[in-house]
Amino acid sequence: MSDETNVAADELRLFIERIERLEEEKKGIADDIKDVYAEAKANGYDTSIMKTIVKLRAMEPHKRQEIDALLETYRNALGIA
Structure with missing residues (x-):
């Protein structure tokens, strides 16, 4: 592989890893929102x-x-x- 290909592959890997971390955070936030709605429902809303x-x-x-x-x-x- 050329240096240019390695750089592009490294950059792509970093983008993918960032997206994966953000997806995990998004799931955590979605779970938190779900918990708030469940709490509100339990309180009669x-x-x-x-x-x-x-x-x-x-x-x-x-x-x-x-x-x-x-x-x-x-x-x-x-x-x-």
Whole structure:
């Protein structure tokens, strides 16, 4: 193997190892989030509503307003108060 190939292989290996470490961290964080939802559920909270709130809070305000308007339009069309 040439020096250039070795350097490229080393760089690729480092990228892969970094990604693997981040994937492990991501799994750990996902497990932590799952634990928080389980704790909230044990305390009587509706976790599906909590997940919806988390998604809404992550949205840009204009996007959230657009969704609210469409939801209201659809509810009115179907006669849902």
